[in-house]
Amino acid sequence: xxxxxxxxxxxxxxxxxxxxxxxxxxxxxxxxxxxxxxxxxxxxxxxxxxxxxxxxxxxxxxxxxxxxxxxxxxxxxxxxxxxxxxxxxxxxxxxxxxxxxxxxxxxxxxxxxxxxxxxxxxxxxxxxxxxxxxxxxxxxxxxxxxxxxxxxxxxxxx
Amino acid sequence: xxxxxxxxxxxxxxxxxxxxxxxxxxxxxxxxxxxxxxxxxxxxxxxxxxxxxxxxxxxxxxxxxxxxxxxxxxxxxxxxxxxxxxxxxxxxxxxxxxxxxxxxxxxxxxxxxxxxxxxxxxxxxxxxxxxxxxxxxxxxxxxxxxxxxxxxxxxxxxxxxxxxxxxxxxxxxxxxxxxxxxxxxxxxxxxxxxxxxxxxxxxxxxxxxxxxxxxxxxxxxxxxxxxxxxxxxxxxxxxxxxxxxxxxxxxxxxxxxxxxxxxxxxxxxxxxxxxxxxxxxxxxxxxxxxxxxxxxxxxxxxxxxxxxxxxxxxxxxxxxxxxxxxxxxxxxxxxxxxxxxxxxxxxxxxxxxxxxxxxxxxxxxxxxxxxxxxxxxxxxxxxxxxxxxxxxxxxxxxxxxxxxxxxxxxxxx
Ligand SMILES: Cc1ncc(COP(=O)(O)O)c(C=O)c1O
Numbered sequence: 001x002x003x004x005x006x007x008x009x010x011x012x013x014x015x016x017x018x019x020x021x022x023x024x025x026x027x028x029x030x031x032x033x034x035x036x037x038x039x040x041x042x043x044x045x046x047x048x049x050x051x052x053x054x055x056x057x058x059x060x061x062x063x064x065x066x067x068x069x070x071x072x073x074x075x076x077x078x079x080x081x082x083x084x085x086x087x088x089x090x091x092x093x094x095x096x097x098x099x100x101x102x103x104x105x106x107x108x109x110x111x112x113x114x115x116x117x118x119x120x121x122x123x124x125x126x127x128x129x130x131x132x133x134x135x136x137x138x139x140x141x142x143x144x145x146x147x148x149x150x151x152x153x154x155x156x157x158x
Numbered sequence: 159x160x161x162x163x164x165x166x167x168x169x170x171x172x173x174x175x176x177x178x179x180x181x182x183x184x185x186x187x188x189x190x191x192x193x194x195x196x197x198x199x200x201x202x203x204x205x206x207x208x209x210x211x212x213x214x215x216x217x218x219x220x221x222x223x224x225x226x227x228x229x230x231x232x233x234x235x236x237x238x239x240x241x242x243x244x245x246x247x248x249x250x251x252x253x254x255x256x257x258x259x260x261x262x263x264x265x266x267x268x269x270x271x272x273x274x275x276x277x278x279x280x281x282x283x284x285x286x287x288x289x290x291x292x293x294x295x296x297x298x299x300x301x302x303x304x305x306x307x308x309x310x311x312x313x314x315x316x317x318x319x320x321x322x323x324x325x326x327x328x329x330x331x332x333x334x335x336x337x338x339x340x341x342x343x344x345x346x347x348x349x350x351x352x353x354x355x356x357x358x359x360x361x362x363x364x365x366x367x368x369x370x371x372x373x374x375x376x377x378x379x380x381x382x383x384x385x386x387x388x389x390x391x392x393x394x395x396x397x398x399x400x401x402x403x404x405x406x407x408x409x410x411x412x413x414x415x416x417x418x419x420x421x422x423x424x425x426x427x428x429x430x431x432x433x434x435x436x437x438x439x440x441x442x443x444x445x446x447x448x449x450x451x452x453x454x455x456x457x458x459x460x461x462x463x464x465x466x467x468x469x470x471x472x473x474x475x476x477x478x479x480x481x482x483x484x485x486x487x488x489x490x491x492x493x494x495x496x497x498x499x500x501x502x503x504x505x506x507x508x509x510x511x512x513x514x515x516x517x518x519x520x521x522x523x524x525x526x527x528x529x530x531x532x533x534x535x536x537x538x539x540x541x542x543x544x545x546x547x548x549x550x551x552x553x554x555x556x557x558x559x560x561x562x563x564x565x566x567x568x569x570x571x
Contacts, residue, residue, distance in 0.1 A: 009185070010518050014511075014569055023570075045510055045526045046540050069540050071508035072570075134514060 012127035013134075014072065017080075022072035027065045027082035039068075040144030042136055042157045047071065049078050051144040059090045066144075071137050073128060078141035080122055090149055092117055097146050104128060104135050170469050173461065174550045176201040187520030190558045195340050195368060195499050195546030196524050198393045200450070207453035208395060208446050215449075218442055220419055234445050237452025238435070244455045245385065246376040247402055251434035254408070255448055258399035259367040260290040262386035263334070265401055265438060266363055267294035269414045270384075271332060277303030280329045282360070284309045284317045285536050286339045286346075289529045291365040295334055304331070311536060315342035315491040322351065326358040333362045337369030341530035341544070342491025343474075343499030352381045361407070367391055371548070372470055372498045374463040383407050393548070394454035395447040401438070408434050415440040458549075466549045470498050473547055477556045484563055490542045501528075501542035504563055507570050509543040515566040521559055 031037075031052035039050045049068035056062045064086050066078045085093040092114050099110030100122055107129060113119055128138045136157040147155035174180060179199040182189050191199060211233060217226035219234045235250075242250045256262045271281070281295045285308050292306075299306045307330075309322035317335075326333070333355045338345050348364065355362045363384040369375055371392040377385045384407070389398030403411075413420055413431055417440030422430040431437045458466065477500055481487050486505035504512060513525035526541040527534045534541055545559055 007518055010515060010569065013514065019570065046531065046534070047510075069508075071510035073511070131514060134510070137510060 009127075009130060013131060015124050015127065017121070017124040018072060018076040018127075021076035021079040025066075025075050025079040027079065027086070028067060029065050030067055031063060031065045033063075034065075036148040036151065038144045038148035038152060039154050040140045040147070040157070041154070042070075042074070042140050044136065044157070045071070047074055047137070047140060049074065049141050049144055051078070051081075051141060051148050053145075053148055055090060061085055061088055061090065061093055066141060070140065071134075073125070073134055073137040074140045077125055077138045078144075080124070081141045081145060084118055084122060085145065088116060093145065094149060097142050097149075100142055101139055104138055170549065171552060173201075174552065176203070176457075177550050178202060178205070180550060184520040184522070185518050190521040190555045190562075192545040192547065192551065192555060192559060193522045193524050194371070194548035194551075195391070195528075195544065197390045197396065198371060198548050199550065200393055200395070200454070201457050203457050204394055204450045204453045208450040211446050211449045216446070219445055220436075230445055233449045233452070234443070237448045237455070240452045240455040240459075241400055244375075244459065245370070245400075245402060246378050248378060249405060252402055252405050252408065254401040254403065254435045254438045255443055256386075256399045256401050257397050257444065258388040258390070259288075259365060259386045260294075260388075260399075262384075262399055262401035263290055263363065263365065264294045265414045266332075266384050266386075266403075267298040269411045269438070270361070270407070271295075271298045271304075272301060273412065275299070275302035275304040275331060278329065279304040279331045280307050280327075281305070281332050281334065282307050282309065282322075282325055282330045283334045284322065284336070284346075285311050285532045286315065286317055286342065286344060287334065287336055287530065287532070288340050288365060288367065289531070290367075291334050291336060291363075292532070295332075308532075311344075311533070313537075314493050315339065315344045315533070315537075316493045317344075317346055317351075319347070319351070323354050326355055326360060328358070330358065330360050333360050334365065335362070336365040336367075337375075338372065338497045338499070339491070339493075339530070339533070340368045340499065340546075341528040341533045341542070342493065342501055343496040343546075344491060344493035345495040345497050347495070348380055348382070356381060368498070371458075373467040377402050389447065389451040389454065392451075392454055393457060394451035395444075397444045398447040398451045405434065408438070411438075413437050413440070417441040419443075461549065467497075469549060470547050470551075473551055473553070473556065474498060474500065476553060477545065477547070477559070480556055480560050481563075484560065484567070486567065487563075490537060490539065498548075499544060499546045501544045503539065503542060504566060505570065507566060509541045511570070512543045512563070512566050515569055516559070516562045519558070519562045519565065521562045523559075 034052035036053040047070040054063045177199045215229040219231045362382040366387040370387040385402040390396040420440040488503045490501040509525035
């Protein structure tokens with residue numbers, strides 16, 4: 001963020017890592033060979049994200065991608081999600097969903113996550129906690145992940 | 159905007175002090191409220207009228223012989239009289255008090271249209287409408303087998319009149335059209351549209367939610383059959399609104415809901431419905447809210463809707479001019495006739511992020527689809543940022559908005 005921005009709360013929300021992922025989202029696009037996918041809709045703002053996963057025979061997320069339009073928070077969260085759960089087994093990805101949504105909505109720290117999970121990066125989204133109206137932006141992709149893992153094609157943040 | 163030379167320019171800054179909600183800091187900055195199209199702040203006379211009623215005059219209306227009930231009834235019915243005069247209705251029987259624009263439109267859809275529409279009939283709307291002027295018609299079309307048809311808009315956000323008129327065939331039974339678009343601010347040329355519709359024998363409902371708070375409205379001069387609006391957008395309380403209907407049309411309609419107050423006589427064989435307007439007002443109404451709405455009408459009348467319209471037009475011109483100076487600004491909605499609302503996009507910044515960054519600077523705008531998803535789909539946008547004006551806004555508010563947007567540009571630089 002430009003140093004001219006002097007507002008600490010704003011800086012806390014739009015951290016470098018968030019802006020980086022929002023403007024250059026990782027794993028962006030559609031996975032032709034997806035075994036699981038889901039679309040998340042935030043009815044409040046009309047944002048839509050689609051998540052695609054390839055889950056191999058050993059229940060491991062072999063590859064993952066997303067596409068759609070959204071605000072900086074929802075895009076960054078989706079991008080970080082794909083980095084976090086790629087190569088995890090489905091159970092660990094599910095644990096990540098629970099940990100992340102609880103951290104944002106209740107402010108509670110996750111119970112010890114399996115060592116394979118690189119959760120720390122997601123702390124970049126902690127600033128969202130101070131913005132109740134934006135929590136759904138940050139959890140949109142995660143709800144889509146949850147839905148995809150449960151073979152539900154569509155979910156909303158409501 | 160050019161004011162006629164003879165007209166004294168009124169200082170609207172005086173009115174600002176009447177709105178306690180404006181005088182606070184938000185996130186450490188003095189509040190700039192640019193979201194009146196969603197809901198307007200209330201002036202002290204409205205707040206006081208509601209409080210006084212609650213403290214001193216509350217009882218049920220039209221019920222008792224006792225003094226409080228009488229007082230409550232006088233206040234409630236007094237508000238109806240004020241509303242009648244305010245929009246130049248022909249008689250107080252034409253003023254149906256509702257919970258807002260949404261209920262007013264649903265009332266017409268269910269009471270007027272449901273028994274009348276047949277398969278093959280059409281209801282005509284435009285792609286500029288608020289969801290409240292879309293979904294009630296969809297519901298009644300589904301119930302009756304009628305068809306909902308939609309006139310397009312152009313890139314500026316104006317209804318394509320030629321195509322609208324072409325759609326006005328003998329099959330169309332009702333036209334539902336907004337006065338002012340809440341998403342893009344476009345003012346529809348209602349006089350021409352209504353004249354053409356009436357020539358084609360079409361009943362016309364105007365969604366006036368964004369008209370009444372910003373300009374003089376004369377329902378008789380407009381020539382429509384129904385005009386719907388909300389109290390909370392005209393500086394009154396939430397949960398209040400009006401359906402104005404032409405008396406002869408209202409007379410022909412069956413009741414909307416059954417209950418107390420809307421009947422003259424009930425037995426298990428037969429119920430005799432009350433006269434207008436009570437036929438459409440079942441149950442105990444929002445008395446305190448309507449009392450506040452009456453006070454809002456007094457407040458607006460004392461300033462004068464003509465003066466308010468002048469003030470807002472010149473402020474809107476200033477806002478458009480200033481927004482245009484920002485690099486990366488794209489104005490969304492550039493109708494030749496616009497009121498009180500301006501939608502925009504700034505660079506690639508998502509409207510939601512703009513809303514948050516402005517909020518941090520104490521500036522309240524609305525972001526998203528503004529309950530007008532078809533407008534957004536037509537323009538190929540997920541949503542917009544929208545600044546909307548009320549009579550209390552001033553140049554300083556616009557300057558703060560511009561500075562706030564410059565800061566947003568820096569965040570995403
Ligand atoms: C043009 C228009 N129509 C209808 C409505 C619905 O009004 P209410 O929610 O008060 O019923 C609104 C409010 O947003 C509006 O702007």
